Amino acid sequence: MKRIMLFGIILLTMTIFPVFKSLSGANAEPNHTATFIIDQRTYVTDNQAKTMDATPFIENGRSFVPARYLALALGVPEDKIIWNSSASTLTLVRDNVTISLAVGGNTIYINDQPFTIDAAPTLRDNRTYLPARHIAEAFGYDVAWDETVRAVLIGPPGNLPEASQDVLPSVGTYENLKDLLEKSQSSAFYGRMDEMVTTPGTILRTAPSAVQEKAASAAPAAAGESLSDNNAADYSKTNVQVEGVDEADIVKTDGTYIYQVNRERIIIARAAPPEAMEVVSVLNYTGKDFSPQEMYVDDNHLVVIGNTRTYGVYPLYNESGSSSGLKIMPPYNYYRPMVKAIVYNIEDRSNISQVRELELYGNYVSSRKVGQSLYLIANKYITFYPGREIEDPKPMYRDSVVSDSYKEIDYPSIRCFPDFVEPSYLIVAGLNLDQPEEKANVSSYLGSGQNIYASTExxxxxxxxxxxARKLANDLVPPSDLSRTKIYKFRIDQGQVSYAASGEAPGTILNQFSMDEHDGYFRIATTSGEVWRSGTHTSQNNLYILDSGLNMTGKIEGIAPGEKIYSVRFTGDRGYMVTFKQVDPFFVLDLSDPQQPAILGKLKIPGYSDYLHPYDENHIIGFGKDTVEMSGKVWGGRPDDTTAFYMGMKMAVFDVTDVSNPVEMFRADIGDRGTDSELLRNHKALLFAKDKNLLAFPVRVMEVTESGYNNGSTVPEYGAFAFQGAYVYNIDLTSGFTLKGRITHLSDEDYLKAGNYWYNSEKDIERIIYIGDTLYTLSQQMIKANQLDDLQELNSLVIK
Structure with missing residues (x-):
C-alpha cells in the first residue's frame, strides 16, 4: 500500500510540473537566479544580495517564501504583483504568463488553466507566503533544495545558482546598498555599533604619510650592523594563542634589539649586552597624524600598526519628505578614521628604510602574522539614515605600492554576509612581506567583526x-535567548585572503580564546541569557563544535546556569572553561569526538580565573581574582541575596591528570582588594618559559594595612597603593609558585607621593622579556636589565 501511495505522489509530480513548464516556458523566459535560505532575511537574486522584512520557513516539508520577494526574484514587475485583500487572492503577471492563486487554496491558475498543488499559500503575521517550488516552476524555472545550507535554489533550466558558502552575493549598486541598510534596521537582529566621530567645521586636508626619523639622542649602531651579528639566540617572544601565528604587541625583541611603542614613537634599543644598552633609532610620528598602537618584528621587517585619518566633506542632502525639495542640510567636514600599517626594512639597523604603507578605512579590529604574511582587519561603520544620502558609501584603502591615492571598492566588488549584524563594512587585507612590490589583497564585506581567531591556514x-521576537504590534518580547554569534571563515595563504564559509552559534563570546580550530573543526564557547535574570531566561554556558563548513556537529548546552564564562582555553582534544557568579567552577571538557563533546569533570573553588595558560598537557595555570562570598544580611543587601566581593589577585595550578577529578594543585595570592594586572585583560602581558621555570607579569598591588575593613563596615576594604612593577616567579610542579623577586621603575620618592592611590604613570612596567640570561622590564621611561637567576640589577636605560 505504501509503495502505491509513493508511486502516486511521484506520478502526480511528474504530471503537474512538466505541464507548468510547457505552459510558461514558451511565453516567459526564465532568466533569473535566486537563493532563499530558511530563517534568513537576506536572499540572493542574480548574485546580488537583497533583504526581506520577513523570513522563509518550512512547513509540512515545503519551503514557503514571502510572496513579494519571490515574485520579484522571478522577474515579476512590482506593478504586476496584484493582491486582492477582499478575496485573499494574489495575481502575478510576467510577459504572457498570468498566475493566480488564493490563500489557503490548493489550486493554481496558469493563464486561467487550473492545476492542483500540494501546498497552499498561507498568511503569517499579515504576510502572504507562497510555496516556492510551485510558483517558480510555474514560470518555467528549475528548483532544487540544498540541505547543507537549507536553501531553495531557483534558476533557468540547467543553470541553478551555487548554494555553496564559498560564494557570497554582491552588494551590486548604491541603491541596493541603501535598500539593504534600510531593511536591516527594521529586522529583528541588531549588533553592537561603534559610532564614527565627525568634526563639523574641520579644514579639509589629506593626512600626511608617517615618515621615519632617526633619533640624535644616542649613538647609532655600527655601519652595516644587522641581525646576523646576533649571538643571543635564546629570547622570549610574545605570548600568543596559537603557535606559529604571531600577534602584534607594544614590545618586541629579536634577541639583540628591543622595539617599543613609546609615546607616539617606536624606540629601537640595542639590549644585548645589557651593560651597553643604548637607543639606536627612533621612529618619531609626532605631528605626523599617525598614532602607533602595536607592531610586529622579524629578521628583516618591522611592521608598525596604528591609527591615522583623512578628511572628507559630507554633501548637501534633501530632507526626506521635504515638500520644497530644497537641500536643507549644509555640507560639513569630518574625518575618516583609518588604520595604517607601515612596513620597514630593518636588515641594517643603522639604516632603517620604509618599504610600504597600507591604509584601510575604518577602525582597527585586529591583525595576525603567519610567517611573512600579514593580515589586517578593520571595521568601517556606515552612517545611514533613511531618506538621506550615505556618508562615504564605499569602503576604501590606500596601498602605496599601487598609488598614494585612496582607492574605493566599487559596489559589485563588495560582498554581503547573509543576515549581516551591523551596518558596517568589514575590510580584510593581506600582504606578503617578502614580496614588497606585490599589491595587497584587499576585500570588503557588508558586515562587521568584533573578535578574531586565526590558525596557520x-x-x-x-x-x-x-x-x-516581535508581536504584531511590534512591541518587543524578551525571549530566553537574545544573542547569536556569527562566524565568518577566511582561508589565508601567502598574504592571500578568500572567504570560505559562515556559521553561527547561540550566545555571546568572551574574547578570542572562546574560539579554536583543531583537526578541521571549529570550537566556540558562548554564554546565552542573562546572569541577572532567573528561570528560563537566566544565563547558561555552551560549547559548540562546527565542521569545516561551519555547520553544527556537536554541542554541550546549559553549563553552570546563572553564571557566565570568565575564561576558556582549548588544548588539542580538551577544553577548559571557568564560569563565575559566586564561586569558580573549573570545567574539563572532552572534545575528542566532534559529534559528542562531554564534560569530564569539574572543580568548585572560591574566586575565578580571567586567563588560562597551559603549563603542560595535564596542568593549567589560572590567573584571576580571589573572592569572598557574603550574604545580604552581612553587607546590608537583601537578606536572601549572596554576593561575591573581588579581593586580591589569585594564581592557581590546576592538575587535570585525572580528568574526572581536577584539583587545585598550587595557589598564590597577591595583594588585597583593588590589586590588578593587565594580564587579566591581555594575555600578551605574560612572560612564561617552562624550560626556565619562569613566570612574570606586571601588577599593581593594593594592600590593607590596618583593620581590613572600611570604617567598621563588614564589606572588605580596598587596599592602599603599595607597589607597581613586575612580579617574577619560579614555577614547577614540585613547589608551585615561588616568588623570586619584584622589580619596579618607581623611585622611593614616587612611592611617597603616591599616597593611598596610584594612577597609571610613564614609569609603570608594561612588559617583561628575556634575552639570554638577562631579564628586561619596560616602562615608557625606562628599560631595566636584571640578572635572570637572582634579579640583580645590571643596568638601566632612561628613555627621554
Missing part, C-alpha cells in the same frame, strides 16, 4: 548580534 571573524 584560516582566519575567523566573530560578531555578536541580538535578536528580538
Amino acid at each position: 584560516n582566519l575567523y571573524v566573530a560578531v555578536t548580534g541580538y535578536s528580538y
Whole structure:
C-alpha cells in the first residue's frame, strides 16, 4: 500500500510540473537566479544580495517564501504583483504568463488553466507566503533544495545558482546598498555599533604619510650592523594563542634589539649586552597624524600598526519628505578614521628604510602574522539614515605600492554576509612581506567583526548580534535567548585572503580564546541569557563544535546556569572553561569526538580565573581574582541575596591528570582588594618559559594595612597603593609558585607621593622579556636589565 501511495505522489509530480513548464516556458523566459535560505532575511537574486522584512520557513516539508520577494526574484514587475485583500487572492503577471492563486487554496491558475498543488499559500503575521517550488516552476524555472545550507535554489533550466558558502552575493549598486541598510534596521537582529566621530567645521586636508626619523639622542649602531651579528639566540617572544601565528604587541625583541611603542614613537634599543644598552633609532610620528598602537618584528621587517585619518566633506542632502525639495542640510567636514600599517626594512639597523604603507578605512579590529604574511582587519561603520544620502558609501584603502591615492571598492566588488549584524563594512587585507612590490589583497564585506581567531591556514571573524521576537504590534518580547554569534571563515595563504564559509552559534563570546580550530573543526564557547535574570531566561554556558563548513556537529548546552564564562582555553582534544557568579567552577571538557563533546569533570573553588595558560598537557595555570562570598544580611543587601566581593589577585595550578577529578594543585595570592594586572585583560602581558621555570607579569598591588575593613563596615576594604612593577616567579610542579623577586621603575620618592592611590604613570612596567640570561622590564621611561637567576640589577636605560 505504501509503495502505491509513493508511486502516486511521484506520478502526480511528474504530471503537474512538466505541464507548468510547457505552459510558461514558451511565453516567459526564465532568466533569473535566486537563493532563499530558511530563517534568513537576506536572499540572493542574480548574485546580488537583497533583504526581506520577513523570513522563509518550512512547513509540512515545503519551503514557503514571502510572496513579494519571490515574485520579484522571478522577474515579476512590482506593478504586476496584484493582491486582492477582499478575496485573499494574489495575481502575478510576467510577459504572457498570468498566475493566480488564493490563500489557503490548493489550486493554481496558469493563464486561467487550473492545476492542483500540494501546498497552499498561507498568511503569517499579515504576510502572504507562497510555496516556492510551485510558483517558480510555474514560470518555467528549475528548483532544487540544498540541505547543507537549507536553501531553495531557483534558476533557468540547467543553470541553478551555487548554494555553496564559498560564494557570497554582491552588494551590486548604491541603491541596493541603501535598500539593504534600510531593511536591516527594521529586522529583528541588531549588533553592537561603534559610532564614527565627525568634526563639523574641520579644514579639509589629506593626512600626511608617517615618515621615519632617526633619533640624535644616542649613538647609532655600527655601519652595516644587522641581525646576523646576533649571538643571543635564546629570547622570549610574545605570548600568543596559537603557535606559529604571531600577534602584534607594544614590545618586541629579536634577541639583540628591543622595539617599543613609546609615546607616539617606536624606540629601537640595542639590549644585548645589557651593560651597553643604548637607543639606536627612533621612529618619531609626532605631528605626523599617525598614532602607533602595536607592531610586529622579524629578521628583516618591522611592521608598525596604528591609527591615522583623512578628511572628507559630507554633501548637501534633501530632507526626506521635504515638500520644497530644497537641500536643507549644509555640507560639513569630518574625518575618516583609518588604520595604517607601515612596513620597514630593518636588515641594517643603522639604516632603517620604509618599504610600504597600507591604509584601510575604518577602525582597527585586529591583525595576525603567519610567517611573512600579514593580515589586517578593520571595521568601517556606515552612517545611514533613511531618506538621506550615505556618508562615504564605499569602503576604501590606500596601498602605496599601487598609488598614494585612496582607492574605493566599487559596489559589485563588495560582498554581503547573509543576515549581516551591523551596518558596517568589514575590510580584510593581506600582504606578503617578502614580496614588497606585490599589491595587497584587499576585500570588503557588508558586515562587521568584533573578535578574531586565526590558525596557520584560516582566519575567523566573530560578531555578536541580538535578536528580538516581535508581536504584531511590534512591541518587543524578551525571549530566553537574545544573542547569536556569527562566524565568518577566511582561508589565508601567502598574504592571500578568500572567504570560505559562515556559521553561527547561540550566545555571546568572551574574547578570542572562546574560539579554536583543531583537526578541521571549529570550537566556540558562548554564554546565552542573562546572569541577572532567573528561570528560563537566566544565563547558561555552551560549547559548540562546527565542521569545516561551519555547520553544527556537536554541542554541550546549559553549563553552570546563572553564571557566565570568565575564561576558556582549548588544548588539542580538551577544553577548559571557568564560569563565575559566586564561586569558580573549573570545567574539563572532552572534545575528542566532534559529534559528542562531554564534560569530564569539574572543580568548585572560591574566586575565578580571567586567563588560562597551559603549563603542560595535564596542568593549567589560572590567573584571576580571589573572592569572598557574603550574604545580604552581612553587607546590608537583601537578606536572601549572596554576593561575591573581588579581593586580591589569585594564581592557581590546576592538575587535570585525572580528568574526572581536577584539583587545585598550587595557589598564590597577591595583594588585597583593588590589586590588578593587565594580564587579566591581555594575555600578551605574560612572560612564561617552562624550560626556565619562569613566570612574570606586571601588577599593581593594593594592600590593607590596618583593620581590613572600611570604617567598621563588614564589606572588605580596598587596599592602599603599595607597589607597581613586575612580579617574577619560579614555577614547577614540585613547589608551585615561588616568588623570586619584584622589580619596579618607581623611585622611593614616587612611592611617597603616591599616597593611598596610584594612577597609571610613564614609569609603570608594561612588559617583561628575556634575552639570554638577562631579564628586561619596560616602562615608557625606562628599560631595566636584571640578572635572570637572582634579579640583580645590571643596568638601566632612561628613555627621554
